[in-house]
Amino acid sequence: SQQGEEDPQALSIQEGENATMNCSYKTSINNLQWYRQNSGRGLVHLILIRSNEREKHSGRLRVTLDTSKKSSSLLITASRAADTASYFCATDDDNFNKFYFGSGTKLNVKP
Amino acid sequence: EAQVTQNPRYLITVTGKKLTVTCSQNMNHEYMSWYRQDPGLGLRQIYYSMNVEVTDKGDVPEGYKVSRKEKRNFPLILESPSPNQTSLYFCASSLSGGRGNIQYFGAGTRLSVL
Numbered sequence: 001s002q003q004g005e006e007d008p009q010a011l012s013i014q015e016g017e018n019a020t021m022n023c024s025y026k027t028s029i030n031n032l033q034w035y036r037q038n039s040g041r042g043l044v045h046l047i048l049i050r051s052n053e054r055e056k057h058s059g060r061l062r063v064t065l066d067t068s069k070k071s072s073s074l075l076i077t078a079s080r081a082a083d084t085a086s087y088f089c090a091t092d093d094d095n096f097n098k099f100y101f102g103s104g105t106k107l108n109v110k111p
Numbered sequence: 112e113a114q115v116t117q118n119p120r121y122l123i124t125v126t127g128k129k130l131t132v133t134c135s136q137n138m139n140h141e142y143m144s145w146y147r148q149d150p151g152l153g154l155r156q157i158y159y160s161m162n163v164e165v166t167d168k169g170d171v172p173e174g175y176k177v178s179r180k181e182k183r184n185f186p187l188i189l190e191s192p193s194p195n196q197t198s199l200y201f202c203a204s205s206l207s208g209g210r211g212n213i214q215y216f217g218a219g220t221r222l223s224v225l
Contacts, residue, residue: 103152
């Protein structure tokens with residue numbers, strides 16, 4: 001069973017614009033993480049938000065978490081061409097053992 | 112340099128020919144995991160290991176085996192590969208299970224089963 005589902009599946013914006021992608025999940029979580037994947041490569045961790053947190057910032061990244069709606073959003077401000085990648089949310093299960101990744105949002109930032 | 116190393120990076124094989132994909136980490140992490148990535152399906156967890164000699168099934172374990180005899184190594188074994196196991200495979204490690212620990216990923220192994 002897949003926990004996270006990202007929306008939109010694909011997003012194309014101009015450099016300098018903001019990019020927002022959303023993640024919804026099905027059951028209660030302990031933590032939610034966002035990862036980035038450059039084409040065909042390994043995933044790289046971006047940011048983690050715990051279930052008792054509502055918002056977190058890291059550089060140009062802003063993540064929000066709404067546990068009542070079982071959803072999270074990732075905002076990338078002032079996007080750059082180098083931000084072009086796929087972005088995945090990941091949640092863990094109650095025992096902290098299993099991880100569930102969504103199908104990802106493919107972001108294209110045009111120079 | 113902290114890293115997760117997978118080998119081989121690319122592999123083409125035929126149905127039924129046993130293969131092993133190796134994974135090694137140099138961060139003394141307790142938790143290791145294997146994922147497969149297919150278009151439109153994201154990453155799905157195959158197996159994970161909480162520590163040496165402790166392994167458990169993820170969401171899609173059928174057709175795969177793993178072992179964890181040493182802390183640093185977590186090989187993925189396909190005893191009799193089939194075409195539906197053609198996929199991009201990732202190994203990952205983290206300090207200790209979920210609990211907010213970041214996963215570090217290898218570069219991936221692209222497997223084609225003919």
